[in-house]
Amino acid sequence: MIPKFTLHTESEETPVFVEENAIEHIGLWVSERRIPPIVVVVSDSTVADLYADKLLSSLSQSGLKSELITVPPGDQSKCLSQLDGIFDKLGDLHVQRDGMLVALGGGVVTDLTGFAAATWMRGIEYANCPTTLEADVDASLGGKTGINHAAGKNMVGAFHHPQFVAVDPTCLKTLPARDISAGLAESIKHALIADASFLDWHEANAESIRSVDSTVMTELITRNLQIKASVVEQDEREGSVRACLNFGHTIGHAVEKLSNYQMRHGEAVAIGMLAAAHISFRKGLLDGPAIERIRTLIRRFNLPIQADGLSPQDIIELTLGDKKIRAGKRQWVLLDGIGKFTITDDVDAGIIAESVTIVCGD
Numbered sequence: 001m002i003p004k005f006t007l008h009t010e011s012e013e014t015p016v017f018v019e020e021n022a023i024e025h026i027g028l029w030v031s032e033r034r035i036p037p038i039v040v041v042v043s044d045s046t047v048a049d050l051y052a053d054k055l056l057s058s059l060s061q062s063g064l065k066s067e068l069i070t071v072p073p074g075d076q077s078k079c080l081s082q083l084d085g086i087f088d089k090l091g092d093l094h095v096q097r098d099g100m101l102v103a104l105g106g107g108v109v110t111d112l113t114g115f116a117a118a119t120w121m122r123g124i125e126y127a128n129c130p131t132t133l134e135a136d137v138d139a140s141l142g143g144k145t146g147i148n149h150a151a152g153k154n155m156v157g158a159f160h161h162p163q164f165v166a167v168d169p170t171c172l173k174t175l176p177a178r179d180i181s182a183g184l185a186e187s188i189k190h191a192l193i194a195d196a197s198f199l200d201w202h203e204a205n206a207e208s209i210r211s212v213d214s215t216v217m218t219e220l221i222t223r224n225l226q227i228k229a230s231v232v233e234q235d236e237r238e239g240s241v242r243a244c245l246n247f248g249h250t251i252g253h254a255v256e257k258l259s260n261y262q263m264r265h266g267e268a269v270a271i272g273m274l275a276a277a278h279i280s281f282r283k284g285l286l287d288g289p290a291i292e293r294i295r296t297l298i299r300r301f302n303l304p305i306q307a308d309g310l311s312p313q314d315i316i317e318l319t320l321g322d323k324k325i326r327a328g329k330r331q332w333v334l335l336d337g338i339g340k341f342t343i344t345d346d347v348d349a350g351i352i353a354e355s356v357t358i359v360c361g362d
């Protein structure tokens, strides 16, 4: 079995496999590289019930010794105490630098496991086996790992690339429809910032995407990860263009937080993308029909187009406190037409207020 493609960065080569029943091949992909004395699978209890047996038996069929660690499902597990719990177990299992972790789960599990791998004994190897669409198309690739802190989401982290990414689109069959939609927001984001033809593709294949057709989802995931890889290859550490991956996240993060995390990340990003599209329109970068097209696609994928019940003023205040402000100035990722982005700190406060007000339905 050959990878769909390989991400090449200064620090790592990361093969990316996207295929049905990929979980059953993970033992092979680990053992082809080397035989770690122990492979520790980290998952959440919901995903572990569904897929851990398959993964553990794949590891054992390849002659690998393995153990399973589970954390509770949900964003609250992306925290110091769960990380500490993982470290306790790695200590009990005598995992040394030649040990390896495999993350089996959504973005919470891949971020947490990646950060455990980045920091245990100053860094050990890990692989990502994402099981949600958000993680399939985004979190699983690119080396960002971390946990949340009272100071903000993803406040504590490290860049540490997985040895490989193995996406199994059959896992999407057990994913709730709301989580499929949330992942599609990131897919729309990638199309909007990098590939107009990919947006056409979403429109042409919308029904197959909505019904989670395996062939179409394999193509969707692969194209997303290829877009992400090409951005990361240009700017691994987000010194410049990688910031384009934050399109829709500036206002989206504020919306997500103000919803008390009742909204999925992708739902908040959908609203944030519409606000950013409106800002792009007001700056003369995007035309009205393009905004309508984005809004229609977002609705077609059952994503929200308004942050009902949230205060525009609260969103604006929180947006200005975001950690991605450089030298006191907020950087905005805007669309310069469909399929092309631009980054600027030159956005009038009145335009921001107007755009936020629109997505609040006021």
Ligand code: GLY
Pocket: 138, 139, 141, 142, 144, 242, 245, 246
């Ligand atoms: N999810 C944005 C990034 O990886 O840079």
